[in-house]
Amino acid sequence: MTVIRRVSALTSFASLMIAAGAVGWPGISCAQQKPAEMTSVSVELGDVSLTKLPFIMAADYGIYERNGLKVRQYITPSAAKAIEAKGVKVPAENIGREEGIINIDGGSPTMVRMHSVGTAPHRVILATTDIYSRFHILSRGDIKTAADVKGKRVGFGNPGALTHFSELMWLKSIGLDPEKDVEMYSNTGEIKDVLEGKVDIIAQNGVTVEEAKKKGLNDLHNLVPDKVHIPGSGVNVLSDWLPKSRDVAARFMRATVEAIALMKTDKKKAFASMRKWYGITDPKVLEGIYAEATDLPNKPYPSIEGLKNMQSVYTWRAIAKKKPEDFVDASFVTELDKSGYIDSLYKKTDGAK
Numbered sequence: 200m201t202v203i204r205r206v207s208a209l210t211s212f213a214s215l216m217i218a219a220g221a222v223g224w225p226g227i228s229c230a231q232q233k234p235a236e237m238t239s240v241s242v243e244l245g246d247v248s249l250t251k252l253p254f255i256m257a258a259d260y261g262i263y264e265r266n267g268l269k270v271r272q273y274i275t276p277s278a279a280k281a282i283e284a285k286g287v288k289v290p291a292e293n294i295g296r297e298e299g300i301i302n303i304d305g306g307s308p309t310m311v312r313m314h315s316v317g318t319a320p321h322r323v324i325l326a327t328t329d330i331y332s333r334f335h336i337l338s339r340g341d342i343k344t345a346a347d348v349k350g351k352r353v354g355f356g357n358p359g360a361l362t363h364f365s366e367l368m369w370l371k372s373i374g375l376d377p378e379k380d381v382e383m384y385s386n387t388g389e390i391k392d393v394l395e396g397k398v399d400i401i402a403q404n405g406v407t408v409e410e411a412k413k414k415g416l417n418d419l420h421n422l423v424p425d426k427v428h429i430p431g432s433g434v435n436v437l438s439d440w441l442p443k444s445r446d447v448a449a450r451f452m453r454a455t456v457e458a459i460a461l462m463k464t465d466k467k468k469a470f471a472s473m474r475k476w477y478g479i480t481d482p483k484v485l486e487g488i489y490a491e492a493t494d495l496p497n498k499p500y501p502s503i504e505g506l507k508n509m510q511s512v513y514t515w516r517a518i519a520k521k522k523p524e525d526f527v528d529a530s531f532v533t534e535l536d537k538s539g540y541i542d543s544l545y546k547k548t549d550g551a552k
Contacts, residue, residue: 236267237264237267237268237269238267238268238269238447238450239269239270239271240268240269240270240271240300240301240447240451241270241271241272241273241295241298241299241300241301242254242270242271242272242273242299242300242301242302242303243273243274243275243295243298243299243301243302243303243304244272244273244274244303244304245274245275245302245303245304245305245308245432248405248432249405249488249491249492250303250328250329250431250432250492250495251303251432252462252469252472252473252488252492253328253455253458253459253461253462253495254272254303254455254458255472255476256458256461256462256468256469256472257270257454257455257457257458258270258272259468259471259472259475260458260461260468262454262457262458262461263454265454265457266450266451266453266454266457267450268447268450268451268454271295273294273295273299274294274295275294275295276294298320298437300436300437300440300444301434301435301436301451302320302322302434302435302436303432303433303434303435304432304433304435305359305360305361305364305429305430305431305432305433306324306327306429306430306431306432306433306435306501306502306505306506306509306526307359307360307361307364307429307430307431307505307509307513308357308359308360308361308364309322309324309359309435310324310359310430310506310509310518310526311358311359311509311513311518312357312359314513314515314517314518315358315359315515315517320437321437321438321439322435322436322437322438323435323436323438323441323526323527323528324430324433324434324435324501324526324527324528325433325434325435325436325448325452325501325527325528325529325531325532326433326434326452326455326499326500326501326531326532327430327431327432327433327496327499327500327501327502327505328431328432328433328434328455328459328495328496328499329429329431329432329433329495330428330429330431330496330502330504330505331423331426331427331428331429331431331494332361332364332365332368332422332423332425332427332429332431333404333405333422333423333431333491334361334362334365334366334402334403334404334422335402335403335404335408335418335419335420335421335422335423336365336366336369336400336401336402336418336419336420336421336422337390337393337400337401337402337403337408337411337416337417337418337419338351338393338399338400338416338417338419339393339399339400339416339417340415340416340417342399342400342417342419343417343419344419345373345419345420348370348373348375348380348381348400348419349375349380349381350380350381350382351381351382351399351400352381352382352383352384352397352398352399352400353366353370353377353381353382353383353384353398353399353400353401354384354385354387354388354389354392354393354397354398354400354401355383355384355385355387355388355401355402356385356386356388357385357386358385358513359513360388361429361431361432362388362401362402362403363383363385364429364508364509364512365402365422365427365429366383366400366402367512368422368427368429368508368512369402369420369422369427371511371512372425381400384397384398387401388401388402388403389401389403390403390407390410390411390414390416393411393416394414394415400419402422405488405491406484406487406488427508428502428504428505428507428508429502429505429508429509430501430502430505430506430508430509430526431502431505433499433501433502434451434452434455434499436448441528448531449531449534452531452532452535453535453540455499456497456498456499456532456535456540456541456544457544459495459496459497459499460497460541460544460545462492462493462495463493463495463497463545464545466489469489469492470485470489473485473488473489497541497545498532498535498536498541499532500529500532500533500536501526501527501528501529501532503523503524503527506523506526506527507523510523
């Protein structure tokens with residue numbers, strides 16, 4: 200595990216793409232001063248997606264530093280490879296193989312892996328920044344209705360992945376048993392897997408949906424309006440690190456809610472970060488991603504309803520024997536909420552306009 204260490208010098212962040220300079224945000228009180236000591240912490244970003252936008256902006260606009268955090272923020276080699284296939288080249292210095300103290304990823308894949316893979320790191324969910332499934336069920340061109348799904352092959356990334364979780368919830372909603380009525384295949388959740396005939400149905404989101412339709416796939420079902428609760432992307436920390444580092448965790452969570460507020464109240468800065476990190480310049484695409492990103496909750500409480508749904512589809516004993524609350528520590532968001540701090544961020548930014 201990465202060792203926490205104290206340093207006195209202010210440094211820039213090593214993040215997803217090119218390191219960004221720290222810029223002040225007028226929405227934060229001037230009384231909030233940068234601590235004299237900085238605490239180093241590693242942050243592992245699961246992928247490059249809209250749910251990571253607040254954390255990228257936290258690096259771009261000095262929010263981490265303002266909360267006394269020197270952050271080493273990176274994506275994994277597998278995530279870098281996946282995004283490279285979509286035209287984004289991640290510099291080698293921003294790819295990390297080490298286990299992050301803080302992991303920004305889906306609660307479902309984190310918890311499923313933790314309860315099924317003996318070598319998986321044990322983590323606690325501190326926040327869920329994405330509480331609803333944003334996936335579309337995409338199918339081969341000749342599969343046009345839910346009635347056509349029975350007997351077909353359904354592709355996904357890995358067990359517990361948000362695509363897998365969303366597909367299982369959708370199959371359940373249309374009355375199909377994923378173990379008896381369809382065939383499920385891991386490591387086959389991309390458009391090319393349908394085009395190559397490996398599977399018939401996948402789940403994807405964002406700009407990938409439009410890409411899929413251009414290549415002849417059907418947008419069989421949009422899960423977004425269904426408001427399916429999931430333990431989606433959020434802040435997950437190492438279980439053995441948390442008890443002795445609660446102050447650091449509290450500062451990271453304060454930075455998280457500040458970054459969400461900045462993203463939701465300053466479109467220009469959000470667009471600048473998306474152009475820089477994702478290489479997106481098309482105004483329509485920027486607007487589409489931003490519309491989804493601003494739907495993230497102001498108060499990112501761990502999703503208890505999402506965890507209940509997780510337990511309804513992943514039913515083995517290690518997961519089923521626990522209460523949803525056993526997977527989380529909601530105290531950090533609760534404190535920020537009850538103190539009025541989160542609400543104050545939106546009042547101040549409104550006043551700054």
